[in-house]
Amino acid sequence: MQHSYAIVGTGAIGGYYGACLQQAGAEVHFLLRSDYDVVQRQGLRVDSVDGDFVLPQVNAYRDVMEMPLCDVVILALKTTQNHLLEKLLPPLLKDNGVVLVLQNGLGMEDLAAAIAGPQRVMGGLCFICSNKVGPGHIRHLDYKAIALGEYTPDHTPGGLTPRLEAIATDFEAANIPIRRTADLLLARWQKLLWNIPFNGLSVVLRATTQEMMADAAVRQLALEIMEEVGAIAAASGRPIAPTYLHDLIDHTDQMKPYLTSMRLDYDARRPLELDAIFNNPLQAAAQAGITVPRIDMLYRQLVFLDAQNR
Amino acid sequence: MQHSYAIVGTGAIGGYYGACLQQAGAEVHFLLRSDYDVVQRQGLRVDSVDGDFVLPQVNAYRDVMEMPLCDVVILALKTTQNHLLEKLLPPLLKDNGVVLVLQNGLGMEDLAAAIAGPQRVMGGLCFICSNKVGPGHIRHLDYKAIALGEYTPDHTPGGLTPRLEAIATDFEAANIPIRRTADLLLARWQKLLWNIPFNGLSVVLRATTQEMMADAAVRQLALEIMEEVGAIAAASGRPIAPTYLHDLIDHTDQMKPYLTSMRLDYDARRPLELDAIFNNPLQAAAQAGITVPRIDMLYRQLVFLDAQNR
Numbered sequence: 001m002q003h004s005y006a007i008v009g010t011g012a013i014g015g016y017y018g019a020c021l022q023q024a025g026a027e028v029h030f031l032l033r034s035d036y037d038v039v040q041r042q043g044l045r046v047d048s049v050d051g052d053f054v055l056p057q058v059n060a061y062r063d064v065m066e067m068p069l070c071d072v073v074i075l076a077l078k079t080t081q082n083h084l085l086e087k088l089l090p091p092l093l094k095d096n097g098v099v100l101v102l103q104n105g106l107g108m109e110d111l112a113a114a115i116a117g118p119q120r121v122m123g124g125l126c127f128i129c130s131n132k133v134g135p136g137h138i139r140h141l142d143y144k145a146i147a148l149g150e151y152t153p154d155h156t157p158g159g160l161t162p163r164l165e166a167i168a169t170d171f172e173a174a175n176i177p178i179r180r181t182a183d184l185l186l187a188r189w190q191k192l193l194w195n196i197p198f199n200g201l202s203v204v205l206r207a208t209t210q211e212m213m214a215d216a217a218v219r220q221l222a223l224e225i226m227e228e229v230g231a232i233a234a235a236s237g238r239p240i241a242p243t244y245l246h247d248l249i250d251h252t253d254q255m256k257p258y259l260t261s262m263r264l265d266y267d268a269r270r271p272l273e274l275d276a277i278f279n280n281p282l283q284a285a286a287q288a289g290i291t292v293p294r295i296d297m298l299y300r301q302l303v304f305l306d307a308q309n310r
Numbered sequence: 311m312q313h314s315y316a317i318v319g320t321g322a323i324g325g326y327y328g329a330c331l332q333q334a335g336a337e338v339h340f341l342l343r344s345d346y347d348v349v350q351r352q353g354l355r356v357d358s359v360d361g362d363f364v365l366p367q368v369n370a371y372r373d374v375m376e377m378p379l380c381d382v383v384i385l386a387l388k389t390t391q392n393h394l395l396e397k398l399l400p401p402l403l404k405d406n407g408v409v410l411v412l413q414n415g416l417g418m419e420d421l422a423a424a425i426a427g428p429q430r431v432m433g434g435l436c437f438i439c440s441n442k443v444g445p446g447h448i449r450h451l452d453y454k455a456i457a458l459g460e461y462t463p464d465h466t467p468g469g470l471t472p473r474l475e476a477i478a479t480d481f482e483a484a485n486i487p488i489r490r491t492a493d494l495l496l497a498r499w500q501k502l503l504w505n506i507p508f509n510g511l512s513v514v515l516r517a518t519t520q521e522m523m524a525d526a527a528v529r530q531l532a533l534e535i536m537e538e539v540g541a542i543a544a545a546s547g548r549p550i551a552p553t554y555l556h557d558l559i560d561h562t563d564q565m566k567p568y569l570t571s572m573r574l575d576y577d578a579r580r581p582l583e584l585d586a587i588f589n590n591p592l593q594a595a596a597q598a599g600i601t602v603p604r605i606d607m608l609y610r611q612l613v614f615l616d617a618q619n620r
Contacts, residue, residue: 204514205614215617217610224603293534293603300527304515307525 001026001173002166003071006092008064010035010044012130012261013102014076015138017146017176019044019055024174029059029067031088036062038135047133048140050175064091072167075112076102078265079276082111089115098122098163102146104195104261105276106188106284109151121151122164123184125191129258142256145177147191149184155236157183189233190240194248195277197225199262200298203272203305210257213249221294223249228292232281235288262302272306274299311336311483312476313381316402318374320345320354322440322571323412324386325448327456327486329354329365334484339369339377341398346372348445357443358450360485374401382477385422386412388575389586392421399425408432408473412456414505414571415586416498416594419461431461432474433494435501439568452566455487457501459494465546467493499543500550504558505587507535509572510608513582513615520567523559531604533559538602542591545598572612582616584609 004027007018015030022028032039043056061067064087073092077084082103089099089112099112102124113121129142148168150158159182168178181187201212201222212218226245233240265272278299285292314337317328325340332338342349353366371377374397383402387394392413399409399422409422412434423431439452458478460468469492478488491497508519511532515522522528536555543550575582588609595602 201611205611205618207614207618211618212614215614217613221607221610224607294607297531297534297604297607300531301511301515303527304517304522304525308515308517308521 001170003170004068005029006067006070006073007031008073008075008088008092009077009081010039010136011076011078012132012138013126013128014074015044015132015136016046016048016128016130016140016144017074017076017102017126017171017174019046019053019058019138020144020174020176021170022055022058023053024170026170026174027059029061029070031061031064031067032136033062035135036060042136045137046140047138049142050140050144064088067092069094069097071097073097073099073116074102075099075108078270079103079105079108079273080271082108085111085115093120098167100124100148100167101151102126103276104191104273106192106280108276109184110153113151113153118151118153122148122167123151123188124148125187127191129256131264141258145179146171147179147181147187149181149187151184155185157186183238185236186233186238186240189229189236189238190244192277192281193226193229193233193240193245194252195260196229196281196295196298197222198252199260199273199277200225200295200302202260202263203266204298204301206263208257208259208263209252209255213253219249225294225298228295229281231290232285232288232292235290236284266305266309269309271310272302274302274306278302311480313480314378315339316377316380316383317341318383318385318398318402319387319391320349320446321386321388322442322448323436323438324384325354325442325446326356326358326438326440326450326454327384327386327412327436327481327484329356329363329368329448330454330484330486331480332365332368333363334480336480336484337369339371339380341371341374341377342446343372345445346370352446355447356450357448359452360450360454374398377402379404379407381407383407383409384412385409385418388580389413389415389418389583390581392418395421395425403430408477410434410458410477411461412436413586414501414583416502416590418586419494420463423461423463428461428463432458432477433461433498434458435497437501439566441574451568455489456481457489457491457497459491459497461494465495467496493548495546496543496548496550499539499546499548500554502587502591503536503539503543503550503555504562505570506539506591506605506608507532508562509570509587510535510605510612512570512573513576514608514611516573518567518569518573519562519565523563529559535604535608538605539591541600542595542598542602545600546594576615576619579619581620582612584612584616588612
């Protein structure tokens, strides 16, 4: 292991990847809030399709001021907590360190860059199905790969750098498959192609991916929403081949039935990640001057349901 | 009272108007199904904002073959029951009688006309808020006016006929305000302008009209859906002034908070009136070659929710 890691947000994502890194020998420091007491006492527990494991002892903190400077700060908070970044990031980051943004949606690296400086930000897109099922207790259900890319302030492709390779190597040593991507923005749009229809519809329709895919009307609707996402991506200089959309639908067909992250948030009455996954892409559409009525409608339905839910 | 009436569908609508007509002295015959025993024994009970009343004895039937021929057959079934019309209408209608279709949506008069003959069909649009709260027990909450118009097979304005005037006079004698309309199709589209957004969104968003109107995002969405309805109406030769849309929004603001008929159906796990209120208007859009993405999306969401609900 080449780096030390700080995990900001020890939940389904941060808790899982942090535990895997520590399990593989890395120095990892976990920031916790409500789970601090339990984790301090009992460590972290991961029930995983790849084999369960327990870390009886972890470096647990409830205040960033007590944490050491780290090479890599993994930002794995819900994006709805990003107003905290100004307090959380500066005390953690070495001068030559990097913030690795493992969050959903669009524009989250820009937020981190405004605080940490653009040269100290990378982005990762997690293709994983995991939940936090109790304090310090994560259930990893399926997948775990990350697409890793360099951030640039003008969103031009950042290329494949030595530090990207070094971090990728650390994750691979922890058995996390890494796709190195030279073009982070393209990867973000490719993920939004799935997240916008399926996260959104799973809340409005109170449905699993499998229930939605079994309904011809919803399949068609999901495809049309994907086409709107693709139109914004193209207008943002990242055209995506139509075959990619159909491959995504086919892939979703083969997924185990599961609840999307937005549906889990909704069911737990947590705020939905609407800015990251919907509003920022809609702003991109508005800037490009294109209309996306289905995404726009889905967004407003979600705004209403989110407000009623809390 | 100039006419005898058969009520096909003694629910929130048919039960209320039939009871008012009988209360005012008309000869009324009620077709019932599950409520037959209770109504045969106890009559009909109407709790109304205009004053409660009970009809201790009514002409109740559970089989149309036992009912007398009537001058006016009021069709007040849920449109999802219209596959029964072929059995229900012919035994009830005098040669010079008329089927008065008091149903939601588009195209319901065409169905009645295919069975009763186009010259024996009229349509009525009910602006009423009433629920059936128990067997033979109706709660009338607000409004009660009907817009009454003549049906024509090519949907050209049918004008104001003597029989329309005669039926209107009967209803007015029962204290039901009647708006005589020469153009039934225009009246249908004017009502769809409200029904499509508010019935549809009330189910998808699980909300009352008041909750929806209190949310700026949903107000805007409702208005955009209305504009799509207006576009189909215009393409069908019935342009509606934009001011009418804003008046409808203003009017909805002033309504008491209440659950739409589609929401009540959804909560009771009854089939939703999707063909009448959504699919037939969407067919009209398709025939006119115009795209209405918001209505289309709302329809498919409702198809899914309806299927999951039963």
